[in-house]
Amino acid sequence: MARRSDRGRPGADSPAAIRRRRRVFPGIALGTMALGVIGLLVILPSVSSACQPVTTSSGASASKVAAAIAPGSRVLIVGDSYTSGRGSTTGLHGWAQDIVADRRWDAKIDGYPGTGYVDTGRTGSSHYTYGPRIERHAAFDPQLVLVQGSQNDWLVDAEMLQARVERTLRTAEQTWPDAVVVAVGPSAPQPWAQSTTGVAASVSAGAAAAGVPYIDALGGGWFTAANSPRYQASDGAHLNDAGYQYLADRVAQSLDELAGPADGDEQCA
Structure with a gap:
């Protein structure tokens, strides 16, 4: 069976509309297959889309997240072709570049097409999976680590993928104990999005x-x-410039929500 390649993503509302909503409340973010599903911004336990607990991991309070996403923060973003910008006008400007510019972060962006937590991409080398790439940035000492994607892991056994995701994210936490680590799941446009449910789970x-x-x-x-x-984008699998900006806005909203209410409080729609 052929290896899956990254897929693109589009959006439900315009970036302008999203920014207008952002002023009202703190906000709520590669390509191809699998099966399973969860709900909205999930920081376990999952809840209905109408009311979501805005809690973080034990080491990441709302105030810590707020500091980590502030302008000037050191941010590391590791991901696949969505992070590298495939499908954009230049092919080099994805959601990561947009959110970094919007938030005025001091960032390192490590996006490599075709890769994932397990998928090695076209190189065939395990050095290109997320874990080793995260470790190579150890000296950067980020305040925020965003690990995006896994759509390329659609051929991977569900339990194996879950275990690799956990190991990779723990590696980030152990490498930078004071950093806020956040996983951004598959974000493909329709109809590709429906094939990523298992990976997302x-x-x-x-x-x-x-x-x-x-x-x-x-x-x-x-x-x-x-x-x-x-x-x-024209390939139907990646995003165009507007799509990447939309995705950047939605991820930014999600981070804002994590930094909003105090731990344990609820943000209801």
Whole structure:
């Protein structure tokens, strides 16, 4: 069976609309297959889309998250072709570049097409999976670590993927004990999004086991049949410039929500 390649993503609302909502409340974010599903911004336990607990891992209070996402913060983003920007006008400007510019972060962006927690990409080398790439940035000492994707892991056994996700995120936590680590799940446009449900379930479960917040674009319905044509690249699997900005805005909203209410409080729609 052929190895899966990254898929693109589009959005449900315009970036401008999202920014308008962001002023009202703190906000709520690669390509192809699998099976399983969870709900909205998941920081276990999962709840209905109407009311979500805004809690973080034991080592990441709301105030700590707020400091980690503030302008000037050191941020490491590791991911696949969505992070590298495939599908954009230049092919080099994805959601990671957009959110870094919007938030004015001091960031390192490590995006490599075709890779995942297990998938090695076209190199075939395990040095290109997320774990080893995270370790190579040890000297950077980030305040925030965003690990994006896993859509390329669609051929991986669910339990194996969950275990690798947990191990990778724990590696990040152990490498930088004072950093906030967040996992961003698959964020493909429709109809590709529906094929990532299993991958999303494994990443969510692995993040929960590691005590790491999980941002669930699939469960949140960020990319729909209605908005996907507006945001997807010509290959139907990646995002265009507008799609990447939309995804950046939604991830930023999710981080804002993590930094909003005090631990244990609830943010209800």
